Amino acid sequence: METSELRPLIRHITTACFIVIAYLSGMRVGEVLNLRRGCVTRDPKLDLIFLSGHQLKTTPQRAERSPATIPWVINAQGAQAIAILEDLAPSATLFPFGHFGTANWLRSPRTRTKNSLADDVHAFITWFNTTIADTVDHPTIGEDEHGPITGVRLRRTLAWHIVRRPGGTIAGANQYGHLFTRMTHGYAGQADAGFLDEITFEQFxxxxxxxxxxxxxxxxxxxxxxxxxxxxxxxxxxxxxxxxxxxxxxxxxxxxxxxxxxxxxxxxxxxxxxxxxxxxxxxxxxxxxxxxxxxxxxxxxxxxxxxxxxxxxxxxxxxxxxxxxxxxxxxxxxxxxxxxxxxxxxxxxxxxSTRPLDRNDTMPTTDRLAQLKAERQRIRDASQRLLTGTSACSNGKFTISTLATEAEVSRQRLYEHHPDLVADFKASAGLGPIPPNIDALQQQLADAREQIRELKAREATNLDQIKTLCAVITELTHQDHAGNLIALPTAGPRPLKY
Structure with missing residues (x-):
């Protein structure tokens, strides 16, 4: 293979290894770029693979890591990607600075930057779509509607999948080779590693x-x-x-x-x-x-x-x-x-049975009447079972609550829509008649409901005004402090959609 062909190939393989490590570990971009040889250790008893490196955004005492204080747990695919980089990289750093194959790349003690990595990712996507996709019968990597695909977005994508996919925490254990408590709560139990922040924002x-x-x-x-x-x-x-x-x-x-x-x-x-x-x-x-x-x-x-x-x-x-x-x-x-x-x-x-019957109900009248008739029959049957001592799904006591449970109807609905059946049950069970002012109480209840509807309408109007004011306040806040605030829901890099 010619040198002119080898250099871009090394670049693309290095970029692919970065994507695997960053996406399957949840590490920050800077933390991945600062990885060095010998950063992977294995514990055969726990059957876990550990990764040590320079942890960013932490206390000085914990900034320098060793295999004895491992902050990350990775899976076999991540460890394999690191092994490939150890074979490719010419220096102690796995992502050396400079153009691939040049003298600067061979000797530089510095690591690649986020900007150079963004260029590497863009070049990798172009190379994959034009050279690899058809060869391996794989779909091409399409354009993302939310902007360029960068290394920073991989971490947020991991958080998005764990929080929003059904069984996300279990998927985390299976796909990413770690347990939820080790990964999302701070890399092997160390809660200041920062990934929990991403999970927290995504949960919110x-x-x-x-x-x-x-x-x-x-x-x-x-x-x-x-x-x-x-x-x-x-x-x-x-x-x-x-x-x-x-x-x-x-x-x-x-x-x-x-x-x-x-x-x-x-x-x-x-x-x-x-x-x-x-x-x-x-x-x-x-x-x-x-x-x-x-x-x-x-x-x-x-x-x-x-x-x-x-x-x-x-x-x-x-x-x-x-x-x-x-x-x-x-x-x-x-x-x-x-x-x-x-x-x-x-x-x-x-x-x-607890579905409200009101003037705004869209159910056809015939269906509603049939449902009401069936409900009344259930109440009569339940009353008969209680009176004869053959209750099916209640404790059999002579109370209205027990009648509601036996008939599978709410107690409130029983009083509001079937007061005559309640009265019959009370009379048959020796509980006494319903108080004579029941009609007045029902009228008061109807008036109260009408007032509640009016208050809800006013509340909806007020909420719309509040939402508008909140949007204005948020926009003004962003303009004054755009460099210091993280505004949700657009904060941080958007997850990649599949």
């Missing part, structure tokens, strides 16, 4: 985006059910004050994330309005700051069901029914699936 961005979407859906009258439904609505409304917030540090993002109004976590089949005091997934010895989905219990008082959750739940119920039809299922598994199916059906029925 995701949480605020979800809150905004939740608020828009509530504005369009999305129905929410479950024991935490009222708390969900309250937090979504209160969470709108984060619109236009400008953060200057990860500490502020951490403080914001600990705010109860941001503690809404959307799962696959339900929404957790997390409150540690009442979380069924919280073990006494744990200090989790969010839900532990693996220990989620359907009887938890932190659960809320949105329309999106119910849609997914219906699909899941359909799959469970299909599984139950299989003849090869062991009996214990069949029982467990049947119990879970019953719990899901109860949640769906409760969601539909």
């Amino acid at each position: 961005l995701l949480r605020t985006e979800q809150l905004h979407d939740d608020h828009q859906r509530l504005t369009r009258r999305e129905h929410v059910s479950g024991p935490a439904a009222d708390t969900y609505r309250h937090r979504v409304r209160e969470g709108q004050r984060f619109n236009g917030v400008t953060l200057t540090s990860a500490a502020q993002a951490n403080t914001a994330l600990s705010n109860p109004d941001l503690q809404i976590h959307h799962g696959a089949l339900l929404t957790c309005v997390w409150r540690p005091e009442t979380a069924a997934c919280q073990a006494p010895t744990n200090d989790e700051n969010g839900p532990v989905w693996a220990r989620c219990r359907l009887n938890c008082s932190n659960i809320a069901y949105t329309e999106r959750d119910i849609t997914e739940l219906r699909n899941h119920v359909t799959k469970l029914r299909t599984d139950l039809d299989l003849q090869v299922l062991p009996l214990p598994l069949h029982r467990r699936l049947h119990e879970r199916l019953t719990e899901h059906d109860r949640a769906i029925h409760a969601h539909e």
Whole structure:
């Protein structure tokens, strides 16, 4: 191979190794460029690969690293990339400064700069698209709508995938060869390495985006059910004050994330309005700051069901029914699936039975009347089961709460829409008649609801004005302190989209 061909090839291989190391480790660009020979060590007992180097943005006492105090955990692909660089690099540094193959590159003790690396990445993309892609039958690297692909953006991309992809922390363990606690909480347990800042900002961005979407859906009258439904609505409304917030540090993002109004976590089949005091997934010895989905219990008082959750739940119920039809299922598994199916059906029925009936409802009148008729029949059947001592899903006590549970209807809906059936049950159970002023109370309730609608309309107008003012304040703040502030959600390099 001619020298004129060898030099650009060394450049492209070095750049490819940088991309592998930076993306699969989460290290800063400067930290990767300062790597030196012998930076990789292996622990056969732990089956882990460690990487030592010059850690940036840390205390002077910890700036110099040795294999005894390893800050990073990498996977086999990252270690292989470093081994290739150790074969290519002519000096102690793995990314020497200067043009590849020149005397400066051979002898310089300096490392490459971010600007020279950006040129290397651009040249690598061009070379790959024109020379390699067709040869290996691989798609070309396209233009990014958010700007040039640079080394700085790789770190943020890693944070984006861990936070936003389903099972992101597990994907981190599989794809990047490290555990979530070792990687995202500061490289082998050292929390000042800084990657947690990227995770924190990305979590804050995701949480605020979800809150905004939740608020828009509530504005369009999305129905929410479950024991935490009222708390969900309250937090979504209160969470709108984060619109236009400008953060200057990860500490502020951490403080914001600990705010109860941001503690809404959307799962696959339900929404957790997390409150540690009442979380069924919280073990006494744990200090989790969010839900532990693996220990989620359907009887938890932190659960809320949105329309999106119910849609997914219906699909899941359909799959469970299909599984139950299989003849090869062991009996214990069949029982467990049947119990879970019953719990899901109860949640769906409760969601539909608590759906408000109002003038803005778009459901056809015939369907609504049929649903109301079926609901009243369920209440009558539940009342009969309680009176005869054959309750199916309650403790069998002669109370209105028990009747609501047995009929799978909320207690509030029972009083508001079926007062005659409540009166019949009380009379039959010997609980006494309903107070004579029930009509007056219902009228007061209707008047209060009308006032609430008017107040909500005023609140929406005020929120629009506040959002406009927040946008103006944020813009003025950016103009005055553009060099010192990190404004979300556009802060930092954008992640690469695939």
